[in-house]
Amino acid sequence: MSSDGDPLSSVEVKIIGLSLFTHHGVTEAERExxxxxxLDISFDVPDCDAALTDRIDDTIxxxxxxxxxxxxxxxxxxxxLERLCYVIAERLMERYGCMAVTVRAAKPEPPLPLAIGEVAVELLREAAVEEAEPGDG
Incomplete structure (x- = not known):
């Protein structure tokens, strides 16, 4: 509970199945x-009051x-895809002050000679927790 007696809440936003045409890949042909x-994105929403206020301005x-x-x-x-996921996570953390972001990028039709449903990378990026300076204890 918070100091004023209200239970603490944690809000996580998820965007699942964002489909984009992109130019990423190891081979020049993939990039060309x-x-x-x-893409699937999941991240915490710091200081989200929308659960209490029902106001759009209090969320993302x-x-x-x-x-x-x-x-x-x-x-x-x-x-x-690892680098792409990292860059997306960094931008979300910078823009929204998130402490943790998970980004999953999948190629549903990978350029491989085998029948594969998809290939994917999932990256979890967490903000560094600053350690207390000696003597701050």
Whole structure:
């Protein structure tokens, strides 16, 4: 419970299945031709009062998040999904002050000679917790 007696709440926002046409991949052909990428995003919402107030201004606009992720995924090409996921997580943390972000990027039609449903990378990025300085105890 908080100091004023209200129970503490944790809010996590999820965007599942954001489908984008991108130009990421190890091979030049993947980067040149492009392919569909499916993104799942999950992150904590710091200081979210919307559960109590029901006001849009007290939470994060999902459309704005989707736009930021879309812009990040399409503005340049990365060789690895790991790097793409990291950059998306960093931008979300910078923009919204999140302490933790999970980004999953999947290629539903990977350019492989085998029948594979998808290949995916999932990255969890957490903000560094600053350690107390000696003598602060």
């Amino acid at each position: 031709l492009g392919q569909r990428l499916e 606009d999902y459309g704005e998040v989707a736009d930021l992720v879309s812009m990040t995924a399409t503005e340049r090409s990365y060789r690895t």
